[in-house]
Amino acid sequence: MRILLINPNTSAEITALIAGHVGTMVGSRAELKPVTARFGARYIASRAALAIAGHAALDCLSEHVAGCDVAFLGCFGDPGLLALQEVSPVPVVGMVEASCRAARRIGRYGIVTGGVLWEPILNEVVAGLGLAEGFTGVRTLALTGGDIARDPGAAIPLLAEACRACAAQDGAEAVILGGAALAGLAPLVQPSVPVPVICSVEAGAAATLAAGAVNARRAPVTVESVGLSVPLHALLARDPGA
Structure with a gap:
């Protein structure tokens, strides 16, 4: 292939x-x-x-x-x-379509990503793909994906905090860590998050x-x-x- x-x-x-x-x-x-x-x-x-x-x-x-x-x-x-x-x-x-479908198989799901402008955009993308059922919303970091790619270690505590908020405050049963620049970070975030964290690149x-x-x-x-x-x-x- x-x-x-x-x-x-x-x-x-x-x-x-x-x-x-x-x-x-x-x-x-x-x-x-x-x-x-x-x-x-x-x-x-x-x-x-x-x-x-x-x-x-x-x-x-x-x-x-x-x-x-x-x-x-x-x-x-x-x-x-x-x-x-x-x-x-x-x-x-x-990447959005695949990871949302993977998360929906677990239950209610949210998205965490870098860049504040992504929140309304991703809400529209998810709705446009017909995947809004069970979607709890988007939480963003002030850091952009480019910022995270340059210093992923500094972003991990912030990503974990946002993922925990998705679960505790939004009711998400799974959280997508969304972004090409966030590839490989899900296993580093997962220990601090009580629900499954899905890497969008892996999905x-x-x-x-x-x-x-x-x-x-x-x-x-x-x-x-x-x-x-x-x-x-x-x-x-x-x-x-x-």
């Missing part, structure tokens, strides 16, 4: 972080093809950055999906996920393996376009020779 790992942030460091974590999870079961967005925000933390990232993710898919069996959108915000699923010839898995990787194993190719929709990159225009036009 070959997994296209799309980082819609423009930070190669984040790509390496996700790829390292996902690679450890999948082991010999799959080959990773990590790609980094060629335009957009260094680390997505606003609506504008998220909107641009959706275009960047489509651009990555169009350039690199050939030869892959499944794509994993490595950003907790799932920028452009529904559009990617609409036009992709292979299954596309989103996404598990769902990606499952989707890739099905090997479900599909016929994407056709879209007329102007002014896009040649590979993206070809993907939308369903013209592999363009």
